[in-house]
Amino acid sequence: GQQLNQSPQSMFIQEGEDVSMNCTSSSIFNTWLWYKQDPGEGPVLLIALYKAGELTSNGRLTAQFGITRKDSFLNISASIPSDVGIYFCAGVGTASKLTFGTGTRLQVTL
């Protein structure tokens, strides 16, 4: 099945640094979702974006819905050790079907 392209694939950062990741698609989506998955657990919804150009924050997380509707961005400010995990974007198509990105693995060093 189709997966959206996420970059970077993985990243090591130091505690306190800001993080940026993005997700691109060849198709247009009307909604973008961002999830975080911890080892051995299911994805947890972080942020939902509903309109092109929309910028939404959830604590230290900020996400944007690209104006072309083919991309989305997630930023994490002042990273902490519990930010470790895999971050997935998901584009929502017809009938609420999600197409997931390939994931960005975040690892934080103290």
Place this chain on the structure above:
Amino acid sequence: DAGVIQSPRHEVTEMGQEVTLRCKPISGHNSLFWYRQTMMRGLELLIYFNNNVPIDDSGMPEDRFSAKMPNASFSTLKIQPSEPRDSAVYFCASGTSGRSEQYFGPGTRLTVT
């Protein structure tokens, strides 16, 4: 509030055996989704239900897979007979029709030997 509940969390079975995975969606949600996650293919939608009715099962890999939702609070995904290539983590997610957000359970890690 309880989230999506899945059981078992881990299942190890031998090739050819029947496997049944169970899911209880969040109370009040009327959409339910079954996903499979592997390293190679990521998260793939297998089937989804709306108001207990299967809407799209185009992601179900083959006839060995079947899913049911007898009522609003319970769904099963069955694999019969199981094969080693079915080894994966299977997730159930629920949501509300008309809204995009889906909430995932903790998953069932299936290993078929």
